[in-house]
Amino acid sequence: MTEIGISILSSDLLNLEKEIKSIEKSKADYIxxxxxxxxFVPNLTFGPDIVAQVKRMTKIPLDVHLMIDNPARYIETFASVGADILTVHYEACNQLDEVLSLIRRHGCKPGLAIKPxxxxxxxxxxxxKVSxxxxxxxxxxxxxxxxIEATLENLQTLDLHRTHHHLSYMIEVDGGINKVTGKKCVNAGADVLAVGSYYINALNREKIIQELKN
Structure with a gap:
């Protein structure tokens, strides 16, 4: 069954605990x-304090996506406040082997992200070397x-590579995911759908999760 991660980027941050409890009730697999x-990207969002607060509120694994330059500087910090998965961008790392090893040494599963x-x-x-x-x-x-429809080709390539080389990394997608695009991604090889505004704005969040999982 497809796993679902809920992005809190579009959530009501003034009622963060309420949002986390709603995500728990919906039976999401990751936050x-x-x-x-x-x-690295033209936006500012959260820091380690938010990760620490979310960790105190829930037992759902935290999938922390570092869209930052030189992420090696912050691996220890985000690991220490409760990240379960730490994902860095290929495009942001000069010494990626070392960064992935650092993530493992600090007790997190290493993730690797790529732009479209x-x-x-x-x-x-x-x-x-990645989970x-x-x-x-x-x-x-x-x-x-x-x-972006063109990214489906990458998913197919990642899935084929995983099969041919007997690897076990999960394939996650993030951005513009809904019932229609989510199905396309799963058919192309995705295991985890990171969902943001489609879930946050839904009238029946539990129904959305079940539709996406199935």
Whole structure:
């Protein structure tokens, strides 16, 4: 069954605890937290304090997505406040092998994210070192964007590579995910759907989760 991560980027941050309890009630598998620095992407969002607060509120695993330059500086910090998965961008790392090893040493599962225009070929040599590959299906930086259909080819390539090389990384997608685009992603090989505004704005959140999982 497909797993679902709920992005809190579009949630009501003045009622964060209420939002987390709603996510728990909906039976989501992960809480997806987007960390943006205003440099790697043109937006500023959360820091480690928010991750720590969310960790205190729930036992749902935290999928922390670092959309920041030079993420090695912050691996220890985000690991220490409760990240379960720490995902860094291929495009933001000069010494990616070392960064992925650092994530493991601090007790987190290492994830590797790529932008829509980045080829899978460029990351193949790292795929035996990661627990998760995150394919961005919009340009990273802001919620509510339209899904980029061309990213489906990358998903198929990631799925084929995983099968051929007997690897076990999960494939996650993030950006513009709804019932229609989510089905396309799952059919192309995705295991985890990170969902933001489609879930947050739904009148029946539990129904949305069940539809996406099935």
């Amino acid at each position: 997806h937290i987007d960390i943006m620095d205003g440099h 225009t980045t080829s899978v070929e460029s990351i193949k040599k790292y795929l035996d 998760l590959v995150l394919q961005m299906t919009v340009e990273p930086g802001f919620g509510g964007q339209a899904f």
